[in-house]
Structure formats: structure tokens, C-alpha cells
Amino acid sequence: MSAGLNLKVIQFSGHRFQSTRETFPARSFPMITSKSAITVKCSLKTASTDLIGKIREKVIGKADTSLVVQTVDPVDIPSNLCMIDTLERLGVDRYFRSEIDSVLEDTYRLWQQKEEDIFTNVAGRAMAFRLLRVKGYQVSSDEMIPYAEEEHVSLQKSDVSTVLELYRASQARIDEEDSTLEKLYIWTSNFLKQQLLTETIPDQKLHKQVEFYLKNYHGILDRAGVRQSLDLYDINHYQIPQVVDRFPNMSNADLLVFSRQDFNICQVQHQKELEQLQRWYAECKLDTLNYGRDVVRVANFLTSAIFGEPEFSDARMAFAKHIILVTRIDDFFDYGGSKEESYKILDLVKEWTEKPAEEYGSKEVEILFTAVYNTVNDLAEMAYIEQGRSVKPLLIKLWVEILTSFKKELDSWTDDTALTLDEYLSSSWVSIGCRICILNSLQFLGIQLSEEMLSSEECMDLCRHVSSVDRLLNDVQTFEKERNENTINSVGLQLAAAHREGRVITEEEAMSKIKDMAGYHRRKLMQIVYKEGTIFPRKCKDIFLRVCRIGYYLYASGDEFTSPQQMMKDMKSLVYEPLTLNTIEANYNISSKN
Template sequence: MGLEFIGSNDWALGEYDQVSPIGFDIIPTMINYARELDLALPFKADSIDFMLRNRELQIRRRNQNVDYVAEGIGESFDWKKALSTQQRSNGSLFNSPATTAAALIHIHNDKCIDYLHSVLKIFKTWVPSIYPMDIYTRLRMVDTLESLGVDHYFRYELNSILEETYRLWKEEDEEIFGDIACCALAFRLLRIKGYEVSPDELGEYVVDEEKFFETESMQMNGVNTVLELYRASQFRFPEEEEGTALDKINIWTSTFLKQHLLENTISLDKKLQKQVEYDLNNFHGKLDRVGHMQALALYDIHRYEILKSVYKCPMIYNEDILHLSRKNFHICQVQHQKELEELKRWYEDCRLDQLNLGRDVFVISHFMACAILPDIHLSNARESFSKTIVISTYMDDFVDHYGSEEESLKIIELIKEWNDDEELETTYGCSKEVEILYTALHRTVNDLAAKAYIHQGRCVKQALIDLWVEILTYFVREIVSSSSDEPTMDEYLSFARISIGCKLNILTIIHFVGVKFSADIFTSPECNSLCLHVGMVGRLLNDIQTYEKEQEEKTLNSISLQVAHGNISEDDAISNLKQMIDYNRKKLLQLVFKTQGSIVPRECKDVFWEMCKMTYYLYNRSDEFTSPKQMKEDIESLIYRPLM
């Protein structure tokens, strides 16, 4: 039957679009073995010649990069050298039973025998393509559960895996460092969780594409491995800049992946192709809940990988994980729909629906809250975010376009005076818009402060009031500065990074993320730095996106300020901003991941990171609330549309 199968499928030899196991082109050595056994192979002579010529071509092309499939080379391979240079402490060559068994045929080696016996003791009558893969498999499981948004169900177990991985990392365990995909994944997951891991451990041998493909075994050469390296390279700190290992890895891996997309060479694996597209286009703007939807769409319980043979990992791809992920998504979606109805009632009760200030932020603000705060228990955090976004956006629009400077200053005066006894009396004689905006803010701050008291055990009302006075003051300052002498770039950024709203939103939200913290956290240098960097990212991304519009409106923008004061072109000004954005994003991540000497709880710092991703999501597409096509699709999928 085997010979019959070979004969009926020999047409595939010339089909280059066929997905074949690693090293399949080198395996035709077995044809010579078959001939020695006088087996009559069902191949035409020209088919055999084609296979042998292709085999020699592959060996010459890969030069020294064939060790992993050396069993296909036979006697001509230097087995003695391979054992002296490549044999691992467990006795194997590349953790490959096949390669190790082939070495044992040519050279007796007790460590090879011990390794093969250990594999057979576990798997009995069969062996996997690679063994062991325990560390990589466990890390893949951590990554998969996090990407699907169900990691909170297994927090203790996943933390234990990462703690053990960090111990092995410090011991330079060869199962991690012998597989660059495993090393890159371990680096990324450990760095995100705040473990101190050096990118130098990824190795100088992967700093450029040519060197990578020259030195890495065929086992490592797939798109999946390069994608893992690309993801790891995204978590660079400011000092890991131009010329460092991570920077070089980022340059060649992004180029490599873009080229494969351009040439359509990943098309046989549609889901991998979509994952590469998604990571290249949205990495810094990948919102948690939107990412969970994407991961669910690409999750396939039947997914397999082709190594030397087809490999499927039931620990990562199975019905139980899929069922849990879908159920979790449905539970959260129902909760988000209930919260949206409550937000709508608040919106109407506050008469905000009577304002005509240009942008409709009601549903979008809730989508943003759900996207960055997906945990079902963070309902108050989502509420505070949504309401703060709605009011601050309407306040901004009123100050910018619809109200007078006197009316804007009046709102600030009312907030500073803050009368808890009778809020409506204080707005007597004001316009309808001022009355609605102030009373909505007054009611909302009082309500959020009462709820924050339950979470924090202390009164935070004055802190919230001060945040609103600060941002409204800077809203007005932007308008005044636009109509008078232009400020310098530094002067502009000193208030524009606050008027973008990141600080106001974050320092309101963190009261509701499940941890208590003291009031002096607000004024700590660490919190100030976090606010600085996230505000800079948001403001500069916004300025690039809205430059043409603001140029027409003659409002302040960091691009026009550079052109006016620095005597440089618009392109150079934009290039400068992109460098500043990149630096501030990396600095923010460094602060978020930092554990030693940090006084801001990680749960709070994560909100800064999520807000940073939100700014990339918003401003890399369009003006934040014009609801472009992709955002509309994400809103529909996240809040309304049931999973298919």
C-alpha cells in the first residue's frame, strides 16, 4: 500500500505550492536505500532525477544549515562533528529523535541511546518530531490563553509557569536558548510581566536576515519563528535603540514579513497570513478586547504545524479552550450591553443628548472602555472612563468651537467653587450649554467620588475636581495661545500633553481597578513620568493625524510650530515627531514593566499602557471620533454581534 500511495502522488513532486515537511527535499537519500534493497519504486526515471537534483541544490543552498535533517544526507554527513558540536545535554541532536537515531546508525554514542530510550519510555510505540518541547508548549499556552482573554481563570497556574521559566532563563537552560522561537517568546512574556531579561540573550546570530538563515537550523526557519522574533523586538526600551540587537531584529523581521505578504508566500496558511497582517499593521494599537476577538477568529482546534511531520498540540488547540473563550466572550458582551443601556440613561438624564456640539461620542466612549478594560469585574472602571470621555470631549468641543472665552472661564470658575448644596443655582444666568455641561460634570464627579470611596476607603472628590480644573484650563490656554503669539514647542507640549485627556482619564479610572493606593501616588515622580509619556504619545499622534485640519483652522499643532520656529520642512517635522513618539512609548513601557523601586501598583500602570495603545488605535486611523469603517466593525463585533 505504501508503494501504491507513492506512485499515485508522484505528481506532487513538481508542485512548488505544496506544503511539505521540513527537509522533505533532502530525504531522497532514501531512494538510494530502496535501490540497495532492490525495491521497485513506482517513479519514472525523470522524476527520480528531478528529486536528486533538487536534493543537491537544497544541500548546496543551505550549506551548513542542514544538520537538523541530517538523517536525509546519510554517509556523506560529518556525524562525528555534529555530535561533538551539536549534541545536547539530554543526548539528542536538536531534540530530534529522527536525527539522533540517524547519528546512532553511523556512530555509536551512549548518550544518544539514553535519549532515545527516554523518549520511547514515554511515547511507547511512536515518537514526536521534537522532544522535549515542554517549556515552549507551556509558554505557547500562556500566550494563547492571554490572547483569548481567559488568562484570568488560570492566573496562579500561568504565573507559576512564568516563574519557572524565569528560573530556567537565569540558568541559561538549553531548551529555551536552543530554540530561538522559544527564546523570543520567553523574552516577550517575561519582559511584559516585569522580569528582568536581557535582549542580548536572543543572540547576535539573529540580528540580520542573512546571518539568521545561514546559522539557524531548518527547524527555525519558518514564518512563525520570524514572527516571534518580530513580536519580541517590539518591547524595546529607550536604551535598546539604534544598533542594538533588538533594533536590528526589528528591522529585518518586519522587512521579511512585509515581503512575504507582498509576494503572497504565506497564502497557503490563511490564518497565519492574517495574523502577520494584523501584527504588522496594528501591533502598538492592539486593544485587549479587539485582540481577543481577532484571536478567537483565528483560533482553530484542528490547527497543526508541519515540522518533520505534522504536529498538533492538544494542550493549545482543543475544544475546552474554545468553549471557555466563547462563553467568556458572550458573558462579557452581555455585561457590556447592560452597561451601555445604563450609560444611555445617564446621558439622557444629564441632557447631554440636547447638545449639538459636533461629535457623537456616546457609543464610541463605551466601546473604548470595553476594549481596554475587558475584565467583567471592572464595571465601575468602564463607567468612569466612558463618562469622563463623553464630558471631556464635549467640553473640548465647546471651548474650541461653540462657546466664548468668557463662558469657558465661567465653567472653570464654577468647578473651582464647587457647590454641593444646590448645583443648579450656581449656573443662573449662564447659557443652556454651560448649564448642561457643568451640571453633568457636577453630578458625575459626585457620583464617581462616592463609588471611589467604596473602592479606596477615602474621599477622592477634590483630586477629581483638580483634574478637571487642570484640563479645562489647558483647553482654554490652547485657544488663547492660538490667537496670540505662538508658544515655543516646549511651551506648547507642556499643556497640550495634558489637554489630550490621557491624564484625566487614567487618574480617574485607576480608583476602580481593584487595588487600593495612597493619595501621594498622584504626586509621585513615577506617576508624573507615566502621565508625561502617555500624554506625549497621545498628543503627538493626534497632531500628526489632525495637522491638515488644524492648519486650516489655524489652531496650534506641533508640526506647524516646528516649521515656523525651526525652519524645517513638514516632512522633517513629522519625522521628528515620530521619533519622539517612539521614545516616549518605549519609556512608558519601561516604567510600566519596572518592578524594583516602583510604588504605583501594576494594575494601575497597566491602564497607562492600555491608554497608550488606545491612542495608537485612534490616531493611526482617523480623527478619534469620526468612527471610520474599521472602528464601526469593531464596535459591532465587540458589543452587539454574537459570535458565529
Template structure:
């Protein structure tokens, strides 16, 4: 981590008297190397701290600068440095009372006024801007902050000075490593006011680990490694480090089971550990997050260190990993999502990159497709990236330039591959005369883009292509059965698939039937042959059987809705077959042999595979129903929402019921994907079901229309992923 001038100054203020037997030693520092660092690291403008050119970090540098001036004044050294610091404060003291366009260090309104008063004790005459209305305003805020926060003692202790019951705080809050809250500054303040051997040993360990310069929090080993795992996944390059990342997560899981202090005492780390461990199949219980279920309790009781947007965002992300009936995560999700949206509404998130991340996470919580997210993550990278606690800090593990460079290069390779594949798919479309089906939707580009966004690796070319062909053909058949094909033509297609034969005497009842069937026939045979090469067994019979089942369900839906019996059909009756008509089972079945792993043939007939198909199919089917029920009601097409309305249920109640069913099935998919033990379906295949459901959330978003048939919101992501060059972010510091 970058050194913290603020924390280094506090450690520099610890007198040697406590550990030398008294005498004149109270007139020299216990840790002179910290004083040396302060004297060697003043910024050219007279300040200390990061971000000398960052307009939002002036307040932070004021805090760092004043702390360093106190240390220098206490030991009577660096007179010219003191004067330079005074000049900086005189020019920038206005920022002390600015809470609108300045990043405020955690605890600033409590600690800064104390430092101003301590300067008086040291006969350090500060510029008048800090001794007038600024301080008065800060002291007022300090009083209200202390009253508002029941737990002020847990992170801003140094701002209480002698008035704090240091022995009591040490007794109650000291951690096993000797620190108070892993904060060198707070621990140093405790050592100044109350002799404690463990505090002293902690500071010794900090200086030893950081070569004489003090970070703003120590240790941070687990959190920084979790951030590394998370960043590699967000940048789309975790595939290159699978062995290393698995070792990291194995160790963190072991420390989770041991209730490691570093995880469980840091809310942000705790939430991130839960999310990453669960998403990678480790058995972690949401009960561990119980203390964060209530917003009011959270705000009033957690440390000021953890009540910012970044911490709430991490809790929100953790709540997205809920499976089955997890009321704890439901409650966390409810208040964190409301909190984040309110922050956006109030425009109170100053950090533009953080604001964009909150926007993206808040409004795409189930529909973030891998490659869309990778591009956004790269574009949000910045060499000046920092986080802020009591002071701003940078960590190369959290923000690693090498990872970003690798990600940009990898993204460019993938993009070039996508362009070639899309051209190939367009040739396939024309070759089989699918472009002559003028009445159906042409969804080739949007289908390819969505699938490339979730099956992103260039080497998974066959999986991508076979999935695209399957989903395009499903859409064309769906339009044919629903919109412009006659009943006779539909039955003809079904019979052709049942016989599965093409020869000179084959009778087609229309040109459309011939085009659709021959395209399906040739495509399925090609997929089956390639699957045999990849896996060593034939899947053609299974593929044909699934296509026949799908087409029969298309016909069944139309027949059910066109007869008088549809009024008597229950929602359960509809759901029993409607999940098949979205084609999810074929969509996942078709590319599975090409995922680069060996697939046991019996998996395709397993109850687990069927359950994943049903849960995913219901998510996709009902998300489609929510967006299309008004249009399909006019067309006389069977739909889960319309079915209820016809049965006497109000539109609002019908929509709510469908949303409940969607959420239940989404969680079932997630539960099965996360399960590691007793699963015959490989993780890569299970993830394809999850990604298929994410595509459905992407094309049928809550805040948009039918993005599959009429893409609008997603077109920017599609164009960026396939066509727009990605430039390397500014990585020079």
C-alpha cells in the same frame, strides 16, 4: 504531541547490531515498538501522517509515507502495507515538486531525494513519478539548498546519509540530552551511521516518555508551556489561571538565567520566552537576541528549522517589547517587519490563519486592544490546527479545545454585560442633556467600545463606566473650548469649576455652559462617592483640581495660538502643557479606584504616577496632532506639527520629529509598566496607562484617519465586540 510517522520511521530503521555485539542482530530493529506502530497506523488511503483531508499536507504525507516504506522494506515486513503506500505515492507523487500550494516540511528538498535513492539501495521500486522529473527537480533544489545554506548540517542531516561526517557533527552539535537538535529523526540517523551511547540513551528517553511513539521534536516542555501562557492571554482567560501561570513563568525565568539549552537553542522558544518574561516584569536583557539582528546573517546561519514565517513572527513580536534605547530590538524589528510584509505582498503564506495573524500583527503593532484581539484569536482557532517542522504535528497544549470553549463562554458573558452598560450610558447621556449639545461630537458609542475593549472583565463595571463618562465629558469640553464656545463662556466654565458649587442662584452665561457644568458636577461627585466606598478615602478634591487644570490648559492652548506670541513658542514649550490637554491623567485617575485592588492614596500624588500621566499624555496628544494638524491648521488650533511648520520646518521633518517623540514616550510607558521593583503604582494601574496609549494608536492609526471622531476602520471590531454573537469554532477532530 501527536506522533510523527516520519520520525518514528527513522527510529525504526536503527539496527540492533550497534548495541548487541554484532552477529545477526543487524537484521532486526533496535526499536521494534516503532516498527509495530508503523504497521498499526497506516491511514485508509495508504499514507502515513496527519491531515488526510487537508489539501496542503499532501507533500508532508509523501515524506512520512516514504520514510515508513523504507522502514518496512528494511526489515522485510508489511508487504501489503508497502503496496498500499506505493498506491498512495503513485496517485500523489506530483506534490513532491509542488512548492506553490503545498506546505513543505523543513528540509524536504534535501531529505526526500536521499530517501528516493535509499529506496533503490533497498530494491524498493517506487512509482515512476518519483524516479523521473520529480526527483531530478528535487535533486537540483537539493544542490542549490545546500549551497545556499551554510548550516544545512544543523537540521537536515539525515538527507546527507553516508556523506556526512557524523562523528564530527556529534562532537560539535550533540546536546546535553544526547540528541542532535532535539530531533529524533536526525539522532536516529546519527545512530545508524555512527555508534554513540548518548544518542541511544536519548532515543530510549523519547520512547519512554511517549509510550513507544515518536514526536517530531523532543523535549518541547518549555515551548509548549510558553504557548499555553500566550494562548490563554490571547483568548482572554488568563485571569482564571494567574497562580498557575505565574509559577510557570517563574520556572522559565529561572531556566532563562541558567541559559537552559531548550530555550536558547530554539529561536522561536527563545523569542517567545523573552517577550512573555519581559511583559510580565521579569528582568531579561535584549542582548540575548543579538545574533538575530541581521536578516542576511539570520537566513544564512540559523537552522532551517527556524527560518520560517512563524519564527520570524515571534521575533517580530519580541521586538515590540523594546524599551528606551534598545538598538538590538530596533534592528530585529526593522527586518522582521519588512520580511513579514513582503511575505504578505508575495502571497507566499499558504496557511490562511497564519496569514491573517501576520496581517493583524503587522498593521496593528501598537494598537491591538484586548477584547478586539480575543475575538480574532477565537475565530482563528481550528481543531485541525497544526504546525510543521520535518512533519506536521499537533499539540493539545498549544491548541486546547477546553481553553477555547472557556474563552467563548467568557466572551459571551462579557458581551451581554457590554450591551446593558451601553444602554445605561445612553440614558446617562440623555439625562444630563448632553444630546442637546448639537455642535459637539457624539462619541459615546466609540468611547464605550474602546474602553470596554481594554477594561474587559465584567466585574470591572465601575472602572469602565467612570472611564467612559470621563472621556466623553473631556471630548465635549474640548469641542466647546476649541470650536463653538466663546472666550467668555470658557472663562465662565473655569470659574464654575473653581468654585465647585451648584445652587439656585448659580449664574450660567449660556445654556451650553449650564449643561456641561452640571453634567461634570454630578458625574464627578458620583465618582468620588463610589470611590470612597471602594477605597475608604475621598478623591473629589483631587478630581476637581485635575479638571480645573485640564480646562485651564484648553484655554491656554487657544490663547497661545490666537496671539502673535505663538510663532515664538518652541516645541518644548508646547509639549510642557499640551500633554495635559488630552485628558489622559483624568482618564486614568477616574477609574483607578475601581480596579478591584486597594490603591494607596499617596500614589495619586507620586512622581511615578505623574510621569506615567505625562508620557501617556504625550503619546495620545501627538498621535492626535499627526492626524488632525491639517484640519486644525485651517481652524487656527494649536498643534505640535503645525507649530513647527510655522517656525520654518518642512512638513515631512515636522512629522518625523513628532513620530520620534511619540516613540520615545511610548517606550517610557512600557519601561515603567514592566518594572516590578521600586514601584508605588500597582501593575493594574500601570497597565491602564499602557492601554490608554494603545487606544490612541487604535483611533489614530498610521494607515487611517481620525477613527475617534469619524470611526471607519474600527467599526467592524466595535460591532463584533458588542453586538455580533460569537459561535464556537469547529472543535471536532
């Protein structure tokens, strides 16, 4: 076996779990040793250190991970990949990153050799392709050509799990001209939709899983997806048929209990952070403003959903505070204040000096500027410790940029300036707020970022692509509202451009074109994130992809940011409702005694 996932005692391996009630104490907790976790005072058990060590020992065969890499048995690759997929969906893959990397290295080598144990199994090949591509390995979609057409795939209608795996693989498309994955997406999505429509999926958990993936695949927020997976997880379900045949009597209740405990620990931390955010909001007097949107809970939910790792607490807080500040000031520019007052905020930020109260001109201007001023100064001090240099000039520059874009939009709206779609998009990607939120949060990931990195073309491309996705999707859902308000929107500009050129397109066609543009920018973003040897570390680039998912989550079928409906349900399950353990433990006791 390799030094990777030796899965003899975990879900997809050759032996069932032993009775591990003593080895894996169900009420012990995984240790979180980050400074941020200590700050929020999560109630963790000292014995959790042993729990992590023992799980790792079960995973790789020894507690010491510095093992000599041995020859991998290809027959283990499908079960290993299933285990990686399970760990990721349950949200505990961060505890086994080195082991996962080792397995994927072995898988990639065997993929290049066209190893039979990978390529003869449909679901196994699809899973290998997806996991390797999203981890940055150069794998061609040509290997998926045999499955691009439904008639070339020998499937029983009951084989929904295999089709679902092919569907997930099709979503790893990063090239515009990739007809293989496009065809694969079309037939697998149609197949799965038909199964849902005819209610021919007997397994209700699988039925719900298919619904979840089809509803809004690119809008699945990391931790919201984890909660869904934990709710639907079936300890007797195996995704690859050959694994079922080889290992029919396995139990993985330990992994499920461990994952649920981990989720609950993170949830406690998110609740603590919400309290901190509410205190900050009140201290800034933002709660006294009588206009606009109060998005404190929304900001807490979104950041908790994409920054699940406990050690990212400071990054979450920086991101959440900027969501709130940007929203408050955006609303002020739109309708909360006068044109002169809006200009005043930009002038104050450029000057970056506190004034006597009477010089602000209005209480609202004073509150908004002071909130930005104090928050940026506080974050700059924290970032100095993390980065070893002053980043305050960058943070101020980001505020000047976004306020300037607000001003440009305000001027074009009030002066009835005619803009082309390209002119609009050249500045509106800044005003959506992704750039300022992301670059603030990146200061707190434990990675030192040089000025050259943050001013690089790569950083600009990452910011532009993710921001364009969120802006375009936002425009689709707010088109009717903004048309009634006579404000500029990319859908309206698309219609106007067609009219000038003598073309007739419907509103639905214009919206479809804008969605296609968003898809283009998403794929460009994925190309940069998945590419190896770039300026930014993968840990940083992943944040851009997570924020891209926010755009799809918020604007898939409405404006969830302004009028949250599905978000309220997801917020309840992610932030407020802990997962129960009693039923699992009771079932586990029974299975252990049998």
C-alpha cells in the same frame, strides 16, 4: 512537573484531550463573581463554577492550587509558553494567573541558566524573551543578538510563524539605544511584508494574523485583539515546530469553546453598560446640545476594548463618562461657545457650587457644568466606598487642571500667541484627557491608592508619558485640519522651529519626528510599567499601557476618534456580534468520536 502549567491535556502537551464532553460541558459558562457583573445581571449558569475548577484541574493536575513546587522538566517549557500565549490571545488568562506566574518563574530560572530547551529553538527563545520582559522580569536583549541580522538566521521562506514570533519579540524594545531589537524589527517586518506582498503564506489564517500584527502592533486593543484571535484560531495549529513533532494529534476544542463563551458573556455586559451610559447621557441632557461630537458609543467601545475584565465595570463607566464629558467641553472651548462662556465653566468648577439657572449665562454652560458636577459627586461617593477615604478633592482638581489647559490653548489661539514646541507640550499633554480619565478609573480597580501614590513622581511620569503619546499621534493626524483652522499643533511648531533655525524640512519629515517623539514616550512608559518594585501595583500600571494603545489605535492612519471607520467594524464585532458556538461544537463532536 512544577506547580505551574502541567499541560498534559491542553494544547501544547504530550497527550491529546480525552473525550471531555461530560467533563467540560460546552454550554456551561465561567462564573463571574464580581459585584459589577452581578449589577449588569449577566445570565450566568451556576454550573460554571465546576467548569472553571475542572479546567484548572486539567491545567495543574489538582483542583487545589496550593501544591508543593516540584522540579520543572525543561523540555516542557516551550509548550508551556505556547499555552500561556494562547490563553492570553484568547482572553482567558485571568482565570489562570497563579499558574502562569509559576511557569514564568520556572522559565526565568532556566533562562538565567541558558537552558538548552529554551535557547536552541528560535521561536521558543523569542517567545520566552517577550513573555518574561512584559511580565517585568529582567531579561537582556543580548540573548536575541544571534537573530538580529537576517543572514545569521537559517530560515525557510515558509517558516513565517517563527519570523512572526521574532517580530513580536522585537516590539518589546524599551531602550532607545537597543540596536539589537531595532535591527530585529527592521528585518522581520520587511520579511513579513514581503511574504504578504508576494502572497506566499499558504495558510490563510496565518496570513491574516501576520496582517493584523503588522498593521498597527502597538495599537492592538486588548479585547479587539482577543476577538481577532478567536476568529482566526486554528485548533490544529502549533507555533513551535518541536511541539508539532511531539504532539501531532491533539485537540483543544474545549479551550476554544470556553474562550468563546467567555467572550460572549463579556459582550453582554458591554451592551448593558452601553445602555447605562446612554441613560446617563440623556439624564445629563447632553443629548440636547446642538454642537460637537456625540461619542457615547465610541467611549463604550474604547473602554470595553481595554478593560475586558468583568469586575472592572465601574472603572469602565468612570473612564467612558470622562471621555464623553472631556470631548463635549473641549468642543465647546473650540467652537461651541464664546470665550467668556468657556471661562465661566472653569470658574464654576473652581467654585464647585450649583447656581440658579439664570446665573450660568447660557443653557449650554448650565448643562456642561451640571453634568460634570453631578458625575464627579456620584463617582466620589462610589470611590469613597472603594478607597475608604474621600477622593473628591482630587477629582475636582483634575477638572480644574484640564479646563485650565483648555483655557491656555484657547488664549494662545485667539491671541495669536507664539509658542515653542516645548511650551506647547508642557500643557497640551493634559488637554488630551488621558490623565483625568485614567486617575478616575483607577479608583475602581479594587486597589486602595493613597494620596501619596497619586501625587507621586511615578504617577506624574506615567500620566505624562501616556498623554504625550496620545497627544503627539493626534497632532500628526489632525495637522492639516488644525492648520486650516489656524490652531496650534506640534507638527506645525516643528516646521516653524526648523524655519527659524534656517533648516528646511518637509511636512513628512516633521511628522516623522513627532512620531519618533511618541515612540520615545511609549518606551519610557513601558520601562515604568515593566519595572518591579515601583509605587504603583502592576495592575494599575497596566491601565496606562492600555490607554497608550488607544492612541496608536485611534491615530495610526487617520482620526478614528472623530471619523471612525475601522472602529465601526471593530465596534460591531466587539460589542454587538456574538461568537457562534454551533460549528465548533459540531466539529468537536466529530473529533471526540474518532
